[in-house]
Amino acid sequence: MTALYILAGEYRALLGTLADGDFDDQTIADSIEASGIVDDLQSKAQGIEYVARSLEADKPAMLAEIERLQVRIAARDRKAQGLRDYLLTNMRGAGLEKIEGAMFTFSVRKNPPAVEIIDSASLPIEFWKTPEPKPPVAAPDKAAIKAALQSGVDVVGARLVQNTRLDVK
Numbered sequence: 828m829t830a831l832y833i834l835a836g837e838y839r840a841l842l843g844t845l846a847d848g849d850f851d852d853q854t855i856a857d858s859i860e861a862s863g864i865v866d867d868l869q870s871k872a873q874g875i876e877y878v879a880r881s882l883e884a885d886k887p888a889m890l891a892e893i894e895r896l897q898v899r900i901a902a903r904d905r906k907a908q909g910l911r912d913y914l915l916t917n918m919r920g921a922g923l924e925k926i927e928g929a930m931f932t933f934s935v936r937k938n939p940p941a942v943e944i945i946d947s948a949s950l951p952i953e954f955w956k957t958p959e960p961k962p963p964v965a966a967p968d969k970a971a972i973k974a975a976l977q978s979g980v981d982v983v984g985a986r987l988v989q990n991t992r993l994d995v996k
Contacts, residue, residue: 831871838864 841862845855859865918926918935926933944950967985976987 834868
């Protein structure tokens with residue numbers, strides 16, 4: 828089958844040729860229909876949409892696989908940390924501060940002192956902090972700008988643009 832860009836080019840060329848001639852609307856419509864280009868474009872567009880939908884069809888399975896793998900990663904992280912905790916517990920139990928091996932050296936080290944809150948309700952007020960609220964950030968009011976532009980008001984620094992998108996039903 829012919830590539831879409833080639834079909835589009837042929838369609839444009841046919842329209843250009845017919846526009847240059849002195850043909851009535853019915854003759855132009857009949858010539859376009861007789862060329863078969865519209866049917867080819869329709870067929871190509873249908874095929875492209877089938878491929879696009881087949882690519883999207885795998886998305887739920889892929890997302891489920893991502894979630895499954897994230898659960899496995901978290902479980903492996905917990906197991907690895909459990910093994911390190913087990914090693915630390917047994918080194919402490921044996922009174923060992925250091926184990927040297929061919930690949931790894933293990934040492935029991937003290938962390939910097941950390942604060943543990945036992946009862947937050949009984950803490951004095953001077954040990955509480957209230958985060959400052961973030962000030963609102965100024966942003967253009969696009970709805971108001973659009974309304975003004977549509978009513979004919981010239982808004983410096985803004986304009987209405989007409990974009991296109993592909994709608995597939």
